[in-house]
Amino acid sequence: DTAVSQTPKYLVTQMGNDKSIKCEQNLGHDTMYWYKQDSKKFLKIMFSYNNKELIINETVPNRFSPKSPDKAHLNLHINSLELGDSAVYFCASSQGGNNYGYTFGSGTRLTVV
Amino acid sequence: QKEVEQDPGPLSVPEGAIVSLNCTYSNSAFQYFMWYRQYSRKGPELLMYTYSSGNKEDGRFTAQVDKSSKYISLFIRDSQPSDSATYLCAMSGRGGTSYGKLTFGQGTILTVHP
Numbered sequence: 001d002t003a004v005s006q007t008p009k010y011l012v013t014q015m016g017n018d019k020s021i022k023c024e025q026n027l028g029h030d031t032m033y034w035y036k037q038d039s040k041k042f043l044k045i046m047f048s049y050n051n052k053e054l055i056i057n058e059t060v061p062n063r064f065s066p067k068s069p070d071k072a073h074l075n076l077h078i079n080s081l082e083l084g085d086s087a088v089y090f091c092a093s094s095q096g097g098n099n100y101g102y103t104f105g106s107g108t109r110l111t112v113v
Numbered sequence: 114q115k116e117v118e119q120d121p122g123p124l125s126v127p128e129g130a131i132v133s134l135n136c137t138y139s140n141s142a143f144q145y146f147m148w149y150r151q152y153s154r155k156g157p158e159l160l161m162y163t164y165s166s167g168n169k170e171d172g173r174f175t176a177q178v179d180k181s182s183k184y185i186s187l188f189i190r191d192s193q194p195s196d197s198a199t200y201l202c203a204m205s206g207r208g209g210t211s212y213g214k215l216t217f218g219q220g221t222i223l224t225v226h227p
Contacts (some may be wrong), residue, residue: 004156031213040121041199041220043157048213055212090156094213100145102215104156 001105003027004105006091012111013081021076021092029103031055032074033092034066037107043090049074050096081112116140119202119218128227132189136202136218139183143204143216146178148187151199151220160200161187192225199223 004025013019025032033056034046048056049068063079074091091105116144119136126132134148135225138205149157163169164184169176175188185204202218 033213041151041201041222043201043217045214045216045219050212056214092156100147100159100162102159104158106154106177 001026002048003103004091004093006089006105006108008108009106010109010111012113015081015083015112017081018077018079019081019110020078021089021091021108022111023074023105025072025091025093027093027095027101027103029093029095029101031094031096032068033094033102034074034076035090035104037088037090037094039087047074047076066099078110083112086110086112114139115171115219116216117202117218120221121219123222123224124186125224125226128192128194128225130192130225132187132192132223134187134189134200134202134221134223136185137183138185138204138216140204140206140216141180141183142206144207146176146177146185147203147205147215149172149201149203149217151201152206153198155220157201174209194225194227197224 031050033048037043047066052068065077068074088107090107094102117138148161150160151157166180173190177186199220201220203215
């Protein structure tokens with residue numbers, strides 16, 4: 001009965017590969033987010049979707065492409081992975097873009113070698 | 114310069130100590146202020162939420178916001194080893210392009226030793 005679940009939890013891959021991270025929430029929230037946390041614990045927003053519509057698209061390389069098939073799912077596809085993409089990626093959700101009711105997943109630790 | 118500055122520490126205190134964590138910010142549009150706690154290998158979880166200036170208390174935790182100084186604080190009284198975690202401040206504006214967006218500080222690593 002995990003509220004926000006991400007798969008996989010760990011991902012080790014070589015430079016140049018393409019990979020996807022999946023996120024699902026069962027809270028009934030209509031807004032979902034992707035955040036990136038670097039090695040210094042700095043957490044920064046990448047994208048947000050509200051009811052499958054892209055709302056926030058921060059300055060992120062276009063190798064990163066989010067997809068929201070429905071309001072309960074938000075996936076992240078990364079093309080041509082680079083060493084600098086190594087980080088922990090967190091999915092989160094809230095209701096109506098409510099900055100109070102955020103729930104984060106437990107993260108996907110991506111290592112590019 | 115980052116919009117939100119937070120001393121990353123690390124901070125090490127004995128059990129029972131009072132802990133003070135702080136953040137400064139530069140964006141005057143921020144109106145909502147939060148503190149998150151993140152345990153190792155876990156996602157952040159909301160600890161305290163404050164709107165605009167003022168104080169808020171919840172058990173051993175007190176959050177303070179001083180918008181005139183663009184400064185927020187979190188105090189932990191009677192700290193426990195279970196409080197050992199990374200503490201992240203986060204801020205948000207109201208609607209528009211800020212819709213749901215949180216801007217985080219770097220996080221302070223806290224260790225409370227028995």
